[in-house]
Amino acid sequence: MRYFTALIIILIITLYGQEKQDKETMAKKVTKSESEWATCLMPDEYRVLREKGTEMAFTGKYFNHKDDGTYICAACDYELFSSNTKYDSGTGWPSFYAALDKDRVLEKTDNALGMIRTEILCARCESHLGHLFPDGPRPSGLRYCVNSISLDFKKAE
Numbered sequence: 001m002r003y004f005t006a007l008i009i010i011l012i013i014t015l016y017g018q019e020k021q022d023k024e025t026m027a028k029k030v031t032k033s034e035s036e037w038a039t040c041l042m043p044d045e046y047r048v049l050r051e052k053g054t055e056m057a058f059t060g061k062y063f064n065h066k067d068d069g070t071y072i073c074a075a076c077d078y079e080l081f082s083s084n085t086k087y088d089s090g091t092g093w094p095s096f097y098a099a100l101d102k103d104r105v106l107e108k109t110d111n112a113l114g115m116i117r118t119e120i121l122c123a124r125c126e127s128h129l130g131h132l133f134p135d136g137p138r139p140s141g142l143r144y145c146v147n148s149i150s151l152d153f154k155k156a157e
């Protein structure tokens with residue numbers, strides 16, 4: 001009987017360990033309710049990241065920012081864009097011709113304002129970043145037009 005109990009305990013520990021490992025190898029999704037987001041973001045951040053607002057052009061902290069480093073999601077810290085792909089689009093919003101990795105940015109059709117546009121979202125927490133336009137420079141021909149307020153910056157060491 002004691003042997004049997006020990007066997008059950010070993011089985012439970014093994015299963016628990018396996019589940020933990022699975023969770024660690026997957027790109028973990030960050031999911032919060034809107035009221036949780038409202039408490040952990042500043043009102044201006046919430047309006048853009050969770051309500052898909054757009055900051056005024058030429059007002060954000062990163063449209064003219066030229067340091068070397070990585071731009072991360074302001075809501076969940078996921079690494080999204082490298083300064084290597086940032087360029088001056090003249091639009092007044094931070095613009096990139098590529099994401100750090102295509103899987104890091106979700107694309108969704110957006111029919112708001114009577115236009116068909118492609119919305120871009122952080123793949124980890126599904127917060128709104130901005131829009132994707134097909135008028136970027138070579139080699140991609142893409143312009144990831146991102147709100148500064150949706151981003152934070154990690155300077156390269």
Ligand SMILES: [Zn+2]
Binds near residue numbers: 073075123124125127
């Ligand atoms: Zn995120």
